[in-house]
Amino acid sequence: SSRRQKHTHTMTSTDTDVEVPTIDKRPHKFIELPNGVKGILVSDPSTTVGAAALAVHAGQLNDPSNVQGLAHFLEHMVFLGTEDFPKESEFDKFCSEAAGYANAYTSHEETCFHFRVNAAQLPEGVRRLASFFVCPLLTESSSEREMKAVDSENTGNLQHDAHREYQLIRSSAKEGHPWQMFGTGNYYTLHDLTAEQGVNVREALLAFHHKHYVARNICVSIIGNQSIQELEELFVSSCSKIPDRVPERLGQLSDPFEGQWKSVFHIVPVQDTPKLTVYWPTPSTKGEWEQKTYRILSYCLGHEGEGSILAALKAGGLAHDLCAGVFYTTSHFSIFACDITLTNEGLDKWQAICALVYEYIQKLKQSSFDTRQRIYDEIRAMEIANFNFKSKEREDKYVEHLANNLHDYPPSKAVNGQSGIYCSELDGAKLNGWLDCLTWDNCRIHRVSAADKFPEGVTADLTERWYQTQYAVQDIATVKNSSKLIPELASLLHLPEENPYIPKDLSLVAEHVKEKPSKVFARGRAAGFHAVDTSFGEPRASLLLNLSANFVDETAKSAICNRIFLTMLEESINKESYMAEEAGLILDITNNDDKIIVSGIRAEIKGYSDKLPRLAAAFANAVQEMPIDETLFEFVKQILDQDYAERRFEHPYQRSTKFARSMLEFPSFTDEARHEVLKGVTVQDMIDYKTRMMEELHLTGVLVGNISKQSAISLFENLSNTFQVSDKSVNLAPSLTVASKLHQHIDTVLWNEQEKNSAVSMYFGLGAYSVRKSVLAELCMQIMAQHLFEVLRTKEQLGYIVQGFTSWRWLFGHIVILVQSAHPPPFVKERIESALGEFLDAFPKQDEQDFFTAAKSLQQKLRQPFLNVKALCKEYAVGAMTGHNNWNRLEQEADECDKISKDDMVEFMTQVFKSENTPRVCSIAWSKEEAEKASLGINPGQLAIVQPAVACKPANQEKITKDFEAAKAAIVKEGVPELFDSSHNFQSIFE
Numbered sequence: 002s003s004r005r006q007k008h009t010h011t012m013t014s015t016d017t018d019v020e021v022p023t024i025d026k027r028p029h030k031f032i033e034l035p036n037g038v039k040g041i042l043v044s045d046p047s048t049t050v051g052a053a054a055l056a057v058h059a060g061q062l063n064d065p066s067n068v069q070g071l072a073h074f075l076e077h078m079v080f081l082g083t084e085d086f087p088k089e090s091e092f093d094k095f096c097s098e099a100a101g102y103a104n105a106y107t108s109h110e111e112t113c114f115h116f117r118v119n120a121a122q123l124p125e126g127v128r129r130l131a132s133f134f135v136c137p138l139l140t141e142s143s144s145e146r147e148m149k150a151v152d153s154e155n156t157g158n159l160q161h162d163a164h165r166e167y168q169l170i171r172s173s174a175k176e177g178h179p180w181q182m183f184g185t186g187n188y189y190t191l192h193d194l195t196a197e198q199g200v201n202v203r204e205a206l207l208a209f210h211h212k213h214y215v216a217r218n219i220c221v222s223i224i225g226n227q228s229i230q231e232l233e234e235l236f237v238s239s240c241s242k243i244p245d246r247v248p249e250r251l252g253q254l255s256d257p258f259e260g261q262w263k264s265v266f267h268i269v270p271v272q273d274t275p276k277l278t279v280y281w282p283t284p285s286t287k288g289e290w291e292q293k294t295y296r297i298l299s300y301c302l303g304h305e306g307e308g309s310i311l312a313a314l315k316a317g318g319l320a321h322d323l324c325a326g327v328f329y330t331t332s333h334f335s336i337f338a339c340d341i342t343l344t345n346e347g348l349d350k351w352q353a354i355c356a357l358v359y360e361y362i363q364k365l366k367q368s369s370f371d372t373r374q375r376i377y378d379e380i381r382a383m384e385i386a387n388f389n390f391k392s393k394e395r396e397d398k399y400v401e402h403l404a405n406n407l408h409d410y411p412p413s414k415a416v417n418g419q420s421g422i423y424c425s426e427l428d429g430a431k432l433n434g435w436l437d438c439l440t441w442d443n444c445r446i447h448r449v450s451a452a453d454k455f456p457e458g459v460t461a462d463l464t465e466r467w468y469q470t471q472y473a474v475q476d477i478a479t480v481k482n483s484s485k486l487i488p489e490l491a492s493l494l495h496l497p498e499e500n501p502y503i504p505k506d507l508s509l510v511a512e513h514v515k516e517k518p519s520k521v522f523a524r525g526r527a528a529g530f531h532a533v534d535t536s537f538g539e540p541r542a543s544l545l546l547n548l549s550a551n552f553v554d555e556t557a558k559s560a561i562c563n564r565i566f567l568t569m570l571e572e573s574i575n576k577e578s579y580m581a582e583e584a585g586l587i588l589d590i591t592n593n594d595d596k597i598i599v600s601g602i603r604a605e606i607k608g609y610s611d612k613l614p615r616l617a618a619a620f621a622n623a624v625q626e627m628p629i630d631e632t633l634f635e636f637v638k639q640i641l642d643q644d645y646a647e648r649r650f651e652h653p654y655q656r657s658t659k660f661a662r663s664m665l666e667f668p669s670f671t672d673e674a675r676h677e678v679l680k681g682v683t684v685q686d687m688i689d690y691k692t693r694m695m696e697e698l699h700l701t702g703v704l705v706g707n708i709s710k711q712s713a714i715s716l717f718e719n720l721s722n723t724f725q726v727s728d729k730s731v732n733l734a735p736s737l738t739v740a741s742k743l744h745q746h747i748d749t750v751l752w753n754e755q756e757k758n759s760a761v762s763m764y765f766g767l768g769a770y771s772v773r774k775s776v777l778a779e780l781c782m783q784i785m786a787q788h789l790f791e792v793l794r795t796k797e798q799l800g801y802i803v804q805g806f807t808s809w810r811w812l813f814g815h816i817v818i819l820v821q822s823a824h825p826p827p828f829v830k831e832r833i834e835s836a837l838g839e840f841l842d843a844f845p846k847q848d849e850q851d852f853f854t855a856a857k858s859l860q861q862k863l864r865q866p867f868l869n870v871k872a873l874c875k876e877y878a879v880g881a882m883t884g885h886n887n888w889n890r891l892e893q894e895a896d897e898c899d900k901i902s903k904d905d906m907v908e909f910m911t912q913v914f915k916s917e918n919t920p921r922v923c924s925i926a927w928s929k930e931e932a933e934k935a936s937l938g939i940n941p942g943q944l945a946i947v948q949p950a951v952a953c954k955p956a957n958q959e960k961i962t963k964d965f966e967a968a969k970a971a972i973v974k975e976g977v978p979e980l981f982d983s984s985h986n987f988q989s990i991f992e
Contacts, residue, residue, distance in 0.1 A: 017412045022391040024538035028229050031412040032236060036245035037217030041403045041415055042232040043224040045396075049861040050101070051123025051225035052396035054115035055130055056404040058220075059213035060108050061184030062251060062331065066177065067198050068205045070186010073107040074151055075206055075214075076114075080105070081143045081795075084136035085129075089143060090791045092116075092129050097787035098851070099126070100858035107184070109331045111405055117397035119861040123225040124235050131239040134214045139206050145192065146798055148202075152188035153801040156823060160650065160756050162270045165468040166447060169266065170280070170329075170336070172465050174257035180331075181257060183467045212249040219243060220407035222400035254333040258282045258445075265446040265475040269461050271753060272647045275343040276449040277351050279358055283438040286327055286335045287409055291423040294432040295337070296380050297373060298439070299326035301365055301496060302339050302358075305579035308495035310339075310361050312576065317490045318632075319347035319354060321640050337438070344639055351448055356484040360491050362439050368496055370429055377427040379500055386507065386609070387585060388417045390539040392869035441481045502584035504611040507540045510709045517888045518703065518877045521710055522717035525728035527700040529717030530881045534705055534870055542610035542706030543874035544617060546720070547882050548624070549601040550697040557670040557678045561641075562690035564675075565682060567592050567602055568637045574623040581616045585609050588616055596875070597882045598811050601694065607871045610707040614716050621723040625695070629687045638679065645676035649752035649941070653760035653926045654802055654821040660747050660944060661764050661924035665815070673942045700726050703881045705874040747924040748945040750932045758800065759928045760821040761829045765913050766920035767807075767814035772890070776897045777909045778807045778816055780859050784852075784906075785840055792836040793820060799829055812883055816913060825934065826925045841914055845907050852903040860898035863891050 019029040019041060027045045034040075064071045080103075081089045088094075096103040099118035106113055114133065118126050158164040174181040183190060195202050221240055223232055270276075286295055303325035305311045314320035322342040329336040339358055341347075347354060394402065403415050410418025452461045452471065461471040515536040522529035553563045571578075571590055578588040586608035594603050602624075606616055649672075651659070663669045670678075700721060704713045751759075767778055786805035794803040800822035808815045818837065822829045867873040880887050887893075913919055927937060939945050 019415060020413050021416055023389040025391065025393070029416070030229050030233070031415070032233065034216070034237065034241055036241060036243060037215075038219050038221060038240045038243055039407050039412070040221040040223065040236050040240065041407065041412070042229055042236060043222070043399070043403075044227060044229045044232060045224060046226050047866055048224070048226050048396060049120055049865045050117055050396050051120045051126065051223075051227075052101075052115065052117040052400045053123070053127050053130060053221065053223045054113060054397070054400040054404040055134070056111050056113040056220050056401075056408060057134075057214055058111060058218045058248070058408050059209075060110045060112050061182070062109050062179040062254075063209070063213060063249075064179070064182055064184065064186075065205065065209075066182065067200050068195055068202065069183045069190040070151065071191075071205055071209055072112060072213075073184065073186050074148065074191055074202075075139075075209055076105050076107045076112050077147045077151055078139050078144065078206060079114075079133040079137045079210075081147060082138040082140065083129075083132040084138065085132045087138060090787075090795045092133075094787050094791065095122075095129060096126065097783065097790075098855055098858065100783055100855070100862040101126075103130075109184070109329075111408065113401055113405060115397050115401045115404075117395075119858045120226045121861070122858070123223070123227070127223060127235055127239045131243065134219065134243045137210065139203060139210070141203055144203060144206075146795075148188050148191045149798045150794070150801060151186055151191065153798070153823070155185050155187040156757055157652065157801050157821065158185070159468055160271045160753055161652075162272055162274070162449075165271070165465070165470045166268065166278075166449070167329075168468050169268065169465045169470055169472065170445075172467065173262050173266070175255070175259050175262070178257040179251070179254060185467075187467075211246070214243075215246040215248050216240075216243045217245070218248040220404045222403035222407070224396050224400050251333075256282075256334070258334075261474060263443065263445050264477050265448060265480050267455050267459050267461065267473040267475065268447055268449045269452045269471040270449050271755070272650045273451045274449070274643060274647055275345065275348040275454070276341065276447070277343055277347075277354055278338055278340040278447040278449075279355065280328070280445040280447070281337045281438050281440075281443055282445075283327075283335045283337050283435065285332055286330050287332055289431065290410060290414075290418055292428055292431060293422050294377070294428055295327070295435045296422070297376055297427075297432060298337065298365075298435055300376060300380055300583075302361065304497050304583075306497060306576045308493065308497065310358060310494070311341075313357060313490045313493040314341070314347065314354065315572075315636075316493060317346075317487065318636060319344055319350055319490075321643075337435075344636070348448075348450055348454060350487070352480055352484040353487050353490075355446065355480065356486040357490055357494070359441065359484075360486055361494050362436070364494055364496060366433075366436050370427075372496060373429065373432060374427050375499070376497060377422075378425075379503060381422040381425065382503065383583070383585060384420055384422050386504065388421060390507070390541070390609075391417075392537065392539060392541075392871075395868065441477065444477065446477065446480065500580050500584050502581040502586055502612045502616070504540070504584060504586075504609040506611045507609070509535045509538070509540055510707055511535055513538075518705070518881060521714050522702075522721070524718075524721060525726055526698065527702075527717070527721040527724075527726040528881075529702040529704065529713065529720075530877065531703075531708075531710060531713035531717075532705045532877065533707075533709065534873060535707055537870055539870065540610055540707045541608055541870050542613050542704060542708045543605070543607040543871045544613060544716075545703045545874055545878040545882075546604040546606075546617075547597060547599060547601070547699075547701045547878075548604070548694075548724070549599070549699045549701070550694050551600060552693060552697065553600045554668060556668075557674050558682070558686070559690065560670055561675050561678045561682060562686055563592055563601060563694075564641065565634070565637055565679075565687060566690060566694070568640060569629075569633055569687075570602075570623055570627060572633060572637060573627045574620060577619050577623075578616070581608075581612065584612070586612055586616055588620060590620075595808075595810050596812075596879045601698075607874070613708070614712070614719075617716060618719060618723070621720050625723055625725070629684055629691060631684055634684050634687060638682070641679055642676070645672055645679065648672045652821065653751060653756060653758045653928070654762065654819055656749065656751060656926040657760035657762040657821075657924045658817070658819065660749050660926070661762050661922050662810070664745055664747060664922055664924070664946070665764065665766075666810075671944070695725065696727075698724055698726055700724055701882050703874060703878040705877055706870040744920060745922050745946055747922065748927060748937060748939060749925070749943065750927045750929060750937065750939055750941045752941040754929045756928050757823050757930070758821050759823075759826045759829070759931050760802075760819065760926045761826050761833065762817060762819040762924045763830075763833065764808075764922040764924070765816040765818075767816065767913065770809060770812040770814060772893045772897050773901075774814065775807075775809065776859070776863075776894050776901060777906065778814060778913075780856060780898070780901065781906065781910060781913070782807050782816060783859055784844070784855055785837075788840045789818065789833075789836055792839070793832060797832060799824055799832060812885075823928075825931050826927055827935070830923065830925070837914065841910055844910065845903075849903055852906065856898045856901060860895050863895040863898070 099122035101118035103116035311323040325339040328338040516532040518532040802821040
């Protein structure tokens with residue numbers, strides 16, 4: 002091929018030392034090849050997987066003006082075959098069979114490809130990936146199909162508010178500027194518009210590849226259990242072939258933020274979530290990577306503790322949440338933002354909130370150098386600790402991080418250039434330069450609300466081209482002049498105080514200890530498990546607490562009271578937990594967990610062990626002492642009302658899987674049912690709930706990491722005393738179960754009338770967990786998922802989201818096949834059936850050796866060590882909180898891989914997919930358009946539950962019907978709107 006060039010395999014190794022965390026003993030080596038490819042190689046003898054990433058310094062801003070979305074389209078196309086590996090999707094298939102995956106993304110200035118496989122397959126994976134940049138086919142025959150894939154990806158984003166606002170920020174920029182273009186692309190930009198302009202898209206692809214996919218534009222990172230020398234040889238042999246041409250680079254771009262861009266934009270969202278965002282364009286933050294003085298702006302404006310903007314807004318009942326920082330960045334400019342989620346009252350007072358933000362900025366501008374230096378020192382101290390004790394990342398994420406960083410930072414700083422602060426003294430002049438950008442004259446404001454909540458005289462008379470977002474533009478000077486400060490809220494503002502959670506003791510309680518958990522505390526209804534584990538070398542620990550009471554999930558009312566209590570708890574402890582989080586200690590509170598049944602509250606505290614007992618005590622005190630305050634109660638009800646309203650606009654695949662699970666879990670209450678019950682909950686209901694919760698409370702805790710046994714016993718004893726857990730032992734029966742026998746088809750219609758996609762999800766029941774069953778299911782999907790993706794996504798182009806996976810929830814399992822598509826759901830269902838049938842017919846004829854290779858790949862994946870103490874604690878918690886106390890589950894699953902034959906797999910597949918005794922659920926979330934075409938006859942929020950067709954003939958029809966009626970009765974009892982049996986025929990997908 003004319004694209005191929007000969008290269009010598011001489012390599013230019015630099016003397017650069019790559020700075021790595023103190024606890025990271027893996028060798029890292031930077032190499033630059035003669036052709037200009039730069040790479041960082043990482044040897045990790047302990048890993049069982051290998052990964053590589055290749056980042057091209059070209060992205061959306063490099064798109065030619067006549068082919069918008071070309072960089073993104075090329076990212077898709079290179080996966081569809083090369084001269085060395087000509088079969089479409091061969092790379093995806095290779096990775097899947099090696100117990101891994103491959104993916105890519107296109108950002109403003111980079112396109113990054115990455116993959117993860119078992120370690121033995123790493124060399125082959127690197128060679129295949131490198132061929133994307135040497136000899137891609139980019140065939141005409143696959144181009145139009147992949148244009149549809151890009152279009153499907155874009156269609157899936159059209160109803161996503163974050164995408165809509167982002168594109169409006171770009172579309173309203175300076176006409177003709179690269180920032181103003183549509184970087185995602187769609188079928189219209191890639192096919193129709195190019196045809197109108199006489200552009201040959203394949204030639205445009207080849208030209209873009211020739212200009213940008215060249216050696217001096219490429220950075221690579223590879224990690225595996227091979228030696229550094231072996232990784233060098235692999236890097237040289239694979240990447241030396243990448244052509245050495247001078248890349249076409251963008252010059253310094255002009256300012257895209259001229260004229261009307263700096264205005265107030267009143268925007269109509271899909272989800273009616275009131276929001277206010279202030280944007281300020283700034284110089285590129287990449288130019289100040291060593292000092293990062295701009296981090297003070299993010300730290301102060303985004304703070305949530307005493308004196309912060311958010312604390313003041315919450316005190317006034319005006320906002321739920323706030324986030325501040327650099328939202329978008331390129332080599333040419335950045336955009337800093339302060340994003341605020343409003344209450345209804347806050348929406349009415351949005352101008353006063355703008356005034357409050359600028360009042361805080363003024364306080365920062367007027368602050369003393371000593372105050373600024375103290376804040377800078379805190380930020381820097383935590384960055385130093387976080388770097389020195391940086392936990393291992395998943396291998397594919399790590400190489401992606403390294404490859405991208407090589408484009409922006411010196412090789413020595415590739416690990417931490419994005420976060421590290423390399424100067425101890427604050428440069429006041431530079432900080433003032435950043436502060437000078439945060440002015441009324443240099444800002445853009447987004448006020449997001451339903452059109453009927455726009456200010457008087459403002460009408461959404463404009464429409465953004467690509468997402469059809471409706472909006473209005475208002476002169477910013479008008480808003481500035483009418484923004485009046487609320488004095489009582491302004492008086493609450495001050496810069497952050499010293500953080501009491503900054504860890505002081507970063508020593509280890511013991512060197513290289515790795516214990517299995519043991520029960521160290523047991524008293525009445527409280528139990529605590531503990532294991533010292535310093536094998537990761539980090540002074541961190543992880544604590545998981547399960548606060549349970551049987552009654553919590555019995556009714557929709559008790560379940561919603563639990564969620565109200567949990568959210569009130571989060572709000573009451575937020576100032577404390579935020580300070581802890583800034584110091585590397587995170588509190589996460591939830592009422593849900595896929596692995597552990599949570600009939601109440603699950604709290605996870607993870608991070609530096611020095612101050613972990615302090616945060617645990619603060620959490621326990623908050624649970625016990627928090628009053629059921631009327632003001633906080635109403636504030637939280639508004640938060641939850643907004644949340645349930647937003648859930649109606651989840652993606653189709655989310656709605657489909659959620660309703661499937663609502664039929665599989667007992668008792669279960671849909672979001673619609675919970676939302677309805679929420680409206681009637683009173684303060685007295687919450688007082689009654691808390692009283693009963695504390696009386697019936699069971700406490701189970703698991704503490705793993707850098708904390709001694711005696712400290713763990715003391716912590717559990719203190720928690721038990723604070724919660725006043727009863728000394729009287731009572732069995733806690735699981736209040737949530739997963740259906741073991743159920744055959745159902747569920748239809749629901751999406752609330753969002755503009756959504757074009759529907760989704761079909763099929764659940765095949767596996768029953769209760771066993772080691773063998775888990776391995777069979779995982780191996781089955783490892784083999785089958787790629788076939789489904791290749792047929793349904795690549796060849797038939799049903800939609801961008803095509804997935805097959807195993808789901809274990811509360812130790813009950815399902816195999817799930819999921820497709821989101823703009824095609825009619827019955828057609829999609831039929832195509833899934835067909836693809837599944839083809840696979841089940843073909844698998845017995847496949848080569849025996851391929852099966853054993855796949856089994857070995859899964860075995861290596863299961864033997865991959867945990868990366869940090871947080872992940873280890875979660876695994877141990879499953880054993881402790883489900884009662885099976887099996888601390889060696891993954892080792893047992895890995896050993897089981899040797900015992901499974903291909904005949905075993907055929908038998909398993911037959912039982913799961915063909916046997917009439919296997920419980921199955923098919924859940925379809927219909928777009929409004931497709932529901933009307935099919936005369937479905939149900940409204941959004943309704944469920945149509947259809948009994949299986951007679952053709953299904955399950956062996957125990959009486960038992961299945963009984964379970965069906967019980968499931969229906971459980972939900973009807975809690976008031977799901979208009980639940981009914983559909984009269985239309987359902988031809989079983991399981992015949």
